[in-house]
Amino acid sequence: MEPTKEKESEQTARQLPDSEVATTTAEGAEGAIDLEALLAGDEKAFEQLVIQESPRLFRVIVRILGDDDEAESILQETYLQAYQRMHTFRKESKLTTWLYAIGINLARASLRKSRRLSSLEDQEVEKMQPDFNRGMFVETPGAWDPSKITELSDRQQLVRRGIEQLPEDYRTIVVLRDIEEYSTDEVAQMLDISSGAVRVRLHRARGALRKLLDPHFRRQPAE
Amino acid sequence: MKALTILKTALGLAPGCKKVNEFLAEYVDGELDDKTRMQFEDHIGLCGCCNHYLDQYKTTISMTKETMEVNVPSQLAEHTLTFLRKNADFSGS
Numbered sequence: 001m002e003p004t005k006e007k008e009s010e011q012t013a014r015q016l017p018d019s020e021v022a023t024t025t026a027e028g029a030e031g032a033i034d035l036e037a038l039l040a041g042d043e044k045a046f047e048q049l050v051i052q053e054s055p056r057l058f059r060v061i062v063r064i065l066g067d068d069d070e071a072e073s074i075l076q077e078t079y080l081q082a083y084q085r086m087h088t089f090r091k092e093s094k095l096t097t098w099l100y101a102i103g104i105n106l107a108r109a110s111l112r113k114s115r116r117l118s119s120l121e122d123q124e125v126e127k128m129q130p131d132f133n134r135g136m137f138v139e140t141p142g143a144w145d146p147s148k149i150t151e152l153s154d155r156q157q158l159v160r161r162g163i164e165q166l167p168e169d170y171r172t173i174v175v176l177r178d179i180e181e182y183s184t185d186e187v188a189q190m191l192d193i194s195s196g197a198v199r200v201r202l203h204r205a206r207g208a209l210r211k212l213l214d215p216h217f218r219r220q221p222a223e
Numbered sequence: 224m225k226a227l228t229i230l231k232t233a234l235g236l237a238p239g240c241k242k243v244n245e246f247l248a249e250y251v252d253g254e255l256d257d258k259t260r261m262q263f264e265d266h267i268g269l270c271g272c273c274n275h276y277l278d279q280y281k282t283t284i285s286m287t288k289e290t291m292e293v294n295v296p297s298q299l300a301e302h303t304l305t306f307l308r309k310n311a312d313f314s315g316s
Contacts, residue, residue, distance in 0.1 A: 043313055047304060054300040059293040072296065076306040083311050130276065135239030137272040144279055149286075159290040178287045184254070203248035210276075210283045217279075 035095060039086060046086070050079055053096060056180070057103050063175040064107045066164060074110055078103035093189045101190045104172060111168055119165045125204050128211040145219040152216065162212040170205040177202050238266055243273050247280055 033052065037045040054075065061078075062071040081102050089098050131138040149155065163171055169191070176187045177198070184202075188195040231237035238246075243266050249255050250263055267273045296302070307313040 046313070050303050050307070051300045054303055055295045058295055058299055062293045068294075068296075072299065072302065075299070076303050079303050079307060080311055083307060083313060130244060132239075132241035132244070135241045137240045137276075140272050141275040141279065143275050144282065149282065155286065156290045159286045163287065163290070174287060178284055184252070199248050199254075203245075206248065206280055206283055206287075209287065210279050213283060213286070214279070217282075 033095070035091075038095070039089065041086070046083055049082075049095075049099070053099060054079075057100060060100065060175060060180060061103055061107045063179065064104065064168070064172050065110060070110060070114075071107070074103065074106045077106055081106070094186070097186055097189045101192070104176075104190055108168060108172070120167055120208065122167055125167060125170060125208045128208040129204060130207070142214070142218045144214075144217040148217050148219075158213065158216060159209070162209045165212065166205055166208060170201050170208070173198055173201050174205045174209075178206075238262055240266075240270060240273050243267065243270075244276065247277065251277075251281060251284065 033048050034042070034045050038049065057078065058071055058075050061074050062068055065071050065074070078099070082099050085102075089095065130141070152158070163174060166174065172191065173187060176182045176190065177184065182190070184195050184198050188198045191198070243250075243263050246255065246259070246263070250260065255263065267277055
């Protein structure tokens with residue numbers, strides 16, 4: 001599913017400075033891997049990359065696909081492509097960002113192929129955001145009942161179902177940003193979109209999830 | 224909201240609910256500069272609507288974090304290495 005939102009407005013409406021600059025050297029999680037050896041085709045270094053990154057990359061792919069078996073297959077294909085294309089890595093991003101971009105693209109292609117599409121459309125996500133008049137809320141958001149949140153036994157299932165309902169590009173951003181806690185700039189690089197677009201879609205996704213959860217957690221008015 | 228804040232908002236000197244909502248993700252993620260953050264906190268401190276919304280927004284994020292547990296297969300990396308040995312010019316160790 002291709003995003004239909006106005007990319008230009010997403011990019012220009014936000015003028016906040018990026019807090020992070022893309023790294024030009026290997027660092028962080030892949031710090032222990034000899035990047036030069038990897039680029040020179042060292043199989044031992046690549047094996048280390050597989051051992052080091054497989055669990056996290058698998059979790060990301062499962063959360064996008066919702067299918068463990070398919071995720072393992074996509075993971076293997078990701079490493080195969082990475083191994084064959086290692087010479088194309090230009091050190092313009094972290095190695096893991098480049099690797100995850102391959103995995104995410106393959107997972108999204110698999111979703112499109114299998115037609116396991118989300119139930120919400122982009123326009124519906126937009127409609128789930130609050131309305132404002134003269135800059136103020138049109139409708140006061142009803143307070144949530146903390147006891148309902150803690151006591152609801154199927155809370156996790158409810159949230160999971162909500163995330164699964166999101167359009168695929170929104171869901172992917174929620175997974176990468178809110179669950180895996182990658183930075184906005186890293187997510188932007190993985191998805192090849194602007195940081196502003198990541199922020200806008202993340203905000204809309206969170207707003208849509210809040211709206212979906214609202215009826216379940218809302219405090220009952222006093223009799 | 225207090226009258227002064229309403230007046231400031233009307234005059235465009237302080238952010239209104241819509242502006243606060245627009246930058247909520249940056250606020251929650253700690254990506255706002257100090258001056259803007261303080262303006263937002265002034266507004267949120269006085270506005271019941273934004274207060275409720277912010278609380279629910281944060282709760283939604285924390286519930287998202289705690290959900291979607293994934294069990295990683297124990298032989299995951301080994302399976303991948305076996306796949307590479309079969310399908311690529313890769314011998315590994």
